Amino acid sequence: MSEVIKKSLVNDELVDAFRKNNAVIFEQTPDFINKLRSKYFNEFEALGLPTKKNEAYKYTDIESAFFGAYKRQYSPQPLTIDIREVFTCDVPELENHLMLVNGWFYDKENKLKLLPNGAIIGSLIEATKQFPELVEKHYGKYITEQNDSLSMLNMSFAQDGLFVYVPKGVIIEKPIQLINLIVATEELMIQPHNLIIAEEDSSVSVVICDHSLNPHAFLLNSTTEVMAGKNSKLEICRQQNAHDHSVQLTNTFILQKESSFVNSVYITLHGGTVRNNLYVKLSEPHAHNKSYGLWLADKNQHIDNNTFIHHAAPNCESNQLYKGILDNASTGVFSGRILVDRLAQKTIAFQSNKNLLMTNDAKTRSKPQLEIYADDVKCSHGSATGQLDEDAMFYLRQRGISKKEACHLLMLAFADDVINKISIAPLRDEITGLVEKRLRGELSRCNRCKVNCG
């Protein structure tokens, strides 16, 4: 009984907070955003947070994850430290280090860059001021088909976030990096909203790194909308590296037009409770999506990756590989749904989930779901969970390599399958190094960066 009250209180608290701070929230964003805000708030109020009764959230207790004394910042708060002093990213090729601090664009910097080629990169709020029509055309347009209350909640509270606009034919060579930093002396709930628009024949890579500067609990409920125009080529990498008291919820919506190509790689290095929702819609012929995920969990961490690839047009292709390494009493979840519409003939869709259990207490759930309404398709899914290969272990040890080191080499090899799907070489190297440290139980922070992610 008390459980029920506790749970409904979480929803009430969110609804009350929204109503009470209504004026400040609405003040920072234009009408077209606020209209959507009200619409999604009403939907959220009716639906509430997902419960375990919801099939898609069966294995992850979202309501409990929201239960905490989280504060929200409804407008940017002054920072007492110079972030650039403590945070420097090591990866040489990622030049555009943009920074969101507690969900707000870092205020010491030029908030919106207009490149000579017409590309726009920077703060979403700033973009709504300078380019309202452009933002209005896309904001909230790619999440409409999903009835997911986490993104409704994000749409209710979202203010700032990353905005990337790449006009027709423009190729951005250097990856854009967004550092999503949490710096707080109290428990925070932040809900940024990112919008990435790649027009016809354009190309761009976006790297999002979620970090925290202090060990305080936080809840991140982030939404990212991606529009991949005709013939565009995108790469989206996300590195989640926080601590045991973090709740990291991401909702990524990708709409792919004709012959577009999107490569997405999610690396969960460290998190308390993590839920990644990836929704991909292949809406026009010959679109190609590749989605990958790797999660490393130990202690009581819980990491849940949920994908939904919708083949809504013929001749599209999707490939998924999701791998988890679970130590101690951690839990990993993978649910992957592939929907092939009746008219989506000649679809190719592959999905694979592999899990490595390092202890008897570690758990993993794997739930593939294929719904195929077309008859001329090539689809497959596979799932395997096991321990390190005994024969390989013996082979390595027979060459003088200790059991511990042999384990380590095999775990890295397992992880490498996903890491090598990152096409940005210096990022790949950095992630390999971080994964290596993480698997050794060392603090996995980037070299020069003082941020304590462990």
Place this chain on the structure above:
Amino acid sequence: MLSIKNLKASINGKPILKGINLEVKPGEVHAIMGPNGSGKSTLASVLAGREIFEVTSGEVLLEGKNLLEMSPEDRARLGVFLGFQYPIEIPGVSMVNFMKTAVNEIRKYRGLPLLSSSDFLKLMREKKELVEIDSQLTNRSVNEGFSGGEKKKNEIFQMAMLEPKLAILDETDSGLDIDALRIVANGVNKLKRPDNATIVITHYQRLLDYIVPDVIHVLYNGQIVKTAGKELALELEEKGYDWIKKEYAV
């Protein structure tokens, strides 16, 4: 150097080795022959420390040290090398990383300074030439996508890198064409020293044209049933194993 006394081992309660006795001196090459299923690979695995086999009695000493009490890695560091009958493919673990880790763990155990990257690469180059292994192979993952012959050559390459005291080569010759066989045998001969020893396990006499053993043993039904000089190989080649099976039938 190696002394095996009354070694018995079983798997899942089923006895496989039924009292093996074997003495190998430094500088010697011993061949172990025998029909399939005799226990040759089991003997090799037990010497290397494979945990799935249970040693039920006996003693194995390498230079006076009790091998049976040691982990597989400590045996390897002490100088036991097993050339696998079926080398394992390990995707994602590069040959370079694998060998560098192995060489340095062994050096650490022996109190030698660790090799720098450049010294290590130099060592790799030397040994690759010595055993005539294709350079490209060492740029790949361990045995991944290697042909049968390449896998066997890779075993000899690893042996050259690790310079064992006791090398046990389990059917390194099977599945090889004549050229590969010659390369493998040359490798073994070049690595032969007065202070190390080799046990070649083989099914065929063919290999023994290239690697001349000092002693040949026939292993049958978990026991060494015959020990003689190299002329025994020719006899086995002529008469096959049937007479042994008849003579020692259980």
